Amino acid sequence: MALSVIGAGFGRTGTLSLKFALERIGFGPCYHMMEVIQNDLAGTWYDIACGKAPDWDAVFAGYRATVDWPACNFYRELADQYPDAKVILSLRDPEKWYQSCSNTIFRAMMSDMQAAPPPVQRQMAMARKLIVENTFDGRIDDPAHAMAVYRRHNEAVQATIPAERLLVFEAAQGWEPLCRFLGVPVPDDPYPRVNTTEDFAQHFRREA
DSSP states (O other): OOOSEEOOOOOOOHHHHHHHHHHHHTTOOOOOOHHHHHHOOOHHHHHHHTOOOOHHHHHHTTTEEEETTTTGGGGHHHHHHHHTEEEEEEEOOOOHHHHHHHHTTTHTTTTTTTSSOOHHHHHHHHHHHIIIITTTTTTTTHHHHHHHHHHHHHHHHHSSEEEEEEEEEEEGGGGHHHHHHHOOOOOOOOOOOOHHHHHHHHHOOOOO
Protein backbone atom coordinates (compact mmCIF):
# COMPACT_ATOMS: atom_id res chain seq x y z
CA MET A 1 0.00 0.00 0.00
CA ALA A 2 1.56 3.31 -1.07
CA LEU A 3 0.90 6.55 0.75
CA SER A 4 -1.96 8.57 -0.76
CA VAL A 5 -1.68 11.58 1.58
CA ILE A 6 1.45 13.18 3.04
CA GLY A 7 1.06 15.65 5.90
CA ALA A 8 3.73 18.35 5.80
CA GLY A 9 2.53 20.41 8.76
CA PHE A 10 4.38 20.53 12.07
CA GLY A 11 2.86 19.01 15.17
CA ARG A 12 0.33 21.10 17.12
CA THR A 13 -1.35 22.31 13.93
CA GLY A 14 -4.37 20.05 14.36
CA THR A 15 -2.56 16.96 13.13
CA LEU A 16 -4.28 14.42 15.38
CA SER A 17 -7.67 15.79 14.36
CA LEU A 18 -6.49 15.56 10.75
CA LYS A 19 -5.42 11.95 11.29
CA PHE A 20 -8.90 11.03 12.51
CA ALA A 21 -10.50 13.06 9.72
CA LEU A 22 -8.48 11.27 7.03
CA GLU A 23 -9.35 7.91 8.52
CA ARG A 24 -13.03 8.89 8.63
CA ILE A 25 -13.10 9.67 4.89
CA GLY A 26 -11.27 6.55 3.77
CA PHE A 27 -7.56 7.45 3.93
CA GLY A 28 -6.64 5.24 6.84
CA PRO A 29 -4.82 3.99 8.61
CA CYS A 30 -2.98 7.29 9.02
CA TYR A 31 0.50 7.37 10.56
CA HIS A 32 1.07 9.90 13.37
CA MET A 33 3.36 10.31 16.36
CA MET A 34 0.68 8.34 18.17
CA GLU A 35 1.73 5.26 16.18
CA VAL A 36 5.36 5.80 17.11
CA ILE A 37 4.45 5.93 20.80
CA GLN A 38 1.93 3.11 20.83
CA ASN A 39 4.09 0.72 18.80
CA ASP A 40 7.47 1.66 20.31
CA LEU A 41 8.92 2.75 16.96
CA ALA A 42 11.10 5.54 18.31
CA GLY A 43 14.30 3.63 17.57
CA THR A 44 13.53 3.55 13.86
CA TRP A 45 12.98 7.30 13.76
CA TYR A 46 16.00 8.03 15.94
CA ASP A 47 18.15 6.24 13.37
CA ILE A 48 16.52 8.22 10.56
CA ALA A 49 17.06 11.46 12.47
CA CYS A 50 20.73 10.52 12.78
CA GLY A 51 21.04 10.09 9.02
CA LYS A 52 20.33 6.42 8.41
CA ALA A 53 18.75 5.91 4.97
CA PRO A 54 15.18 4.74 5.52
CA ASP A 55 13.15 2.14 3.66
CA TRP A 56 10.02 4.27 3.40
CA ASP A 57 7.89 1.41 2.11
CA ALA A 58 8.79 -0.57 5.23
CA VAL A 59 8.26 2.39 7.56
CA PHE A 60 4.77 3.05 6.21
CA ALA A 61 3.74 -0.52 5.42
CA GLY A 62 -0.02 -0.80 5.82
CA TYR A 63 -0.65 2.98 5.96
CA ARG A 64 -2.46 5.15 3.42
CA ALA A 65 -1.56 8.51 4.95
CA THR A 66 0.84 10.19 7.34
CA VAL A 67 0.65 13.45 9.31
CA ASP A 68 2.53 15.10 12.19
CA TRP A 69 6.06 14.59 13.40
CA PRO A 70 8.24 12.70 12.77
CA ALA A 71 7.25 12.19 9.11
CA CYS A 72 6.48 15.85 8.33
CA ASN A 73 10.21 16.62 8.49
CA PHE A 74 10.67 14.38 5.45
CA TYR A 75 7.84 15.63 3.25
CA ARG A 76 10.20 16.27 0.31
CA GLU A 77 11.57 12.73 0.35
CA LEU A 78 8.09 11.26 0.77
CA ALA A 79 6.66 13.41 -2.02
CA ASP A 80 9.40 12.07 -4.31
CA GLN A 81 8.93 8.50 -3.12
CA TYR A 82 5.15 8.63 -3.64
CA PRO A 83 4.60 10.91 -6.64
CA ASP A 84 0.86 10.19 -6.79
CA ALA A 85 0.29 11.21 -3.17
CA LYS A 86 -1.28 14.55 -2.33
CA VAL A 87 0.28 16.82 0.28
CA ILE A 88 -1.54 18.64 3.07
CA LEU A 89 0.11 21.52 4.91
CA SER A 90 -1.77 22.00 8.17
CA LEU A 91 -1.36 25.53 9.55
CA ARG A 92 -2.07 27.54 12.66
CA ASP A 93 -1.35 31.10 13.74
CA PRO A 94 2.38 31.09 14.63
CA GLU A 95 1.96 32.60 18.09
CA LYS A 96 -0.86 30.22 19.01
CA TRP A 97 1.18 27.33 17.58
CA TYR A 98 4.20 28.22 19.70
CA GLN A 99 2.12 28.68 22.84
CA SER A 100 0.52 25.28 22.28
CA CYS A 101 3.90 23.63 21.71
CA SER A 102 5.36 25.27 24.80
CA ASN A 103 2.53 23.99 26.94
CA THR A 104 2.66 20.46 25.55
CA ILE A 105 5.36 18.78 23.49
CA PHE A 106 8.20 21.23 24.21
CA ARG A 107 7.55 20.98 27.93
CA ALA A 108 7.43 17.19 27.72
CA MET A 109 10.67 16.96 25.76
CA MET A 110 12.52 19.03 28.32
CA SER A 111 11.25 16.99 31.28
CA ASP A 112 13.55 14.79 33.33
CA MET A 113 12.90 11.27 32.03
CA GLN A 114 15.51 9.34 34.01
CA ALA A 115 12.84 7.57 36.05
CA ALA A 116 10.52 6.98 33.10
CA PRO A 117 9.99 3.51 31.58
CA PRO A 118 12.45 2.60 28.78
CA PRO A 119 9.91 3.08 25.94
CA VAL A 120 9.22 6.63 27.13
CA GLN A 121 12.95 7.34 27.37
CA ARG A 122 13.37 6.13 23.77
CA GLN A 123 10.50 8.35 22.63
CA MET A 124 12.01 11.38 24.31
CA ALA A 125 15.49 10.68 22.90
CA MET A 126 14.02 10.48 19.40
CA ALA A 127 11.92 13.61 19.85
CA ARG A 128 14.83 15.59 21.22
CA LYS A 129 17.06 14.55 18.34
CA LEU A 130 14.57 15.00 15.50
CA ILE A 131 12.56 17.96 16.78
CA VAL A 132 14.63 19.88 19.33
CA GLU A 133 18.04 19.49 17.70
CA ASN A 134 17.44 18.86 14.00
CA THR A 135 14.43 21.12 13.55
CA PHE A 136 14.90 23.94 16.06
CA ASP A 137 18.69 23.88 16.62
CA GLY A 138 18.11 23.22 20.33
CA ARG A 139 16.33 26.56 20.77
CA ILE A 140 12.74 25.62 21.52
CA ASP A 141 12.77 28.05 24.46
CA ASP A 142 13.34 30.98 22.06
CA PRO A 143 9.89 31.97 20.74
CA ALA A 144 11.17 34.21 17.94
CA HIS A 145 13.55 31.53 16.67
CA ALA A 146 10.99 28.72 16.89
CA MET A 147 8.34 30.75 15.09
CA ALA A 148 10.85 31.72 12.40
CA VAL A 149 11.64 28.02 11.83
CA TYR A 150 7.92 27.30 11.69
CA ARG A 151 7.30 30.03 9.11
CA ARG A 152 10.29 28.97 6.98
CA HIS A 153 9.08 25.38 6.96
CA ASN A 154 5.60 26.40 5.83
CA GLU A 155 7.02 28.67 3.13
CA ALA A 156 9.34 25.91 1.92
CA VAL A 157 6.48 23.44 1.60
CA GLN A 158 4.50 25.89 -0.51
CA ALA A 159 7.54 26.67 -2.65
CA THR A 160 8.44 22.99 -3.12
CA ILE A 161 5.12 21.23 -3.72
CA PRO A 162 3.19 22.15 -6.89
CA ALA A 163 -0.02 24.03 -6.12
CA GLU A 164 -2.23 21.41 -7.76
CA ARG A 165 -0.79 18.76 -5.44
CA LEU A 166 -0.96 20.81 -2.23
CA LEU A 167 -3.74 21.75 0.18
CA VAL A 168 -2.96 24.49 2.70
CA PHE A 169 -5.40 23.69 5.47
CA GLU A 170 -6.55 24.94 8.86
CA ALA A 171 -8.70 22.76 11.08
CA ALA A 172 -11.26 25.56 11.49
CA GLN A 173 -12.08 25.19 7.77
CA GLY A 174 -13.65 21.80 8.49
CA TRP A 175 -14.51 19.07 6.04
CA GLU A 176 -15.24 20.95 2.82
CA PRO A 177 -11.77 21.92 1.53
CA LEU A 178 -10.28 18.62 2.68
CA CYS A 179 -12.93 16.49 1.01
CA ARG A 180 -12.91 18.59 -2.15
CA PHE A 181 -9.12 18.24 -2.40
CA LEU A 182 -9.27 14.47 -1.95
CA GLY A 183 -12.38 13.96 -4.08
CA VAL A 184 -14.60 12.36 -1.45
CA PRO A 185 -18.05 13.19 -0.01
CA VAL A 186 -18.37 15.41 3.05
CA PRO A 187 -19.39 13.39 6.15
CA ASP A 188 -22.48 14.29 8.14
CA ASP A 189 -20.66 14.25 11.48
CA PRO A 190 -18.60 17.21 12.76
CA TYR A 191 -14.93 17.57 11.88
CA PRO A 192 -12.85 16.00 14.71
CA ARG A 193 -11.42 18.18 17.46
CA VAL A 194 -8.98 16.23 19.62
CA ASN A 195 -5.64 16.55 21.41
CA THR A 196 -6.19 19.99 22.87
CA THR A 197 -3.60 21.26 25.34
CA GLU A 198 -5.75 19.83 28.15
CA ASP A 199 -5.98 16.44 26.41
CA PHE A 200 -2.21 16.33 25.95
CA ALA A 201 -1.51 17.21 29.58
CA GLN A 202 -3.76 14.43 30.83
CA HIS A 203 -2.18 11.88 28.47
CA PHE A 204 1.37 12.92 29.38
CA ARG A 205 0.68 12.59 33.10
CA ARG A 206 -0.50 9.03 32.48
CA GLU A 207 2.56 8.09 30.36
CA ALA A 208 5.32 9.68 32.43
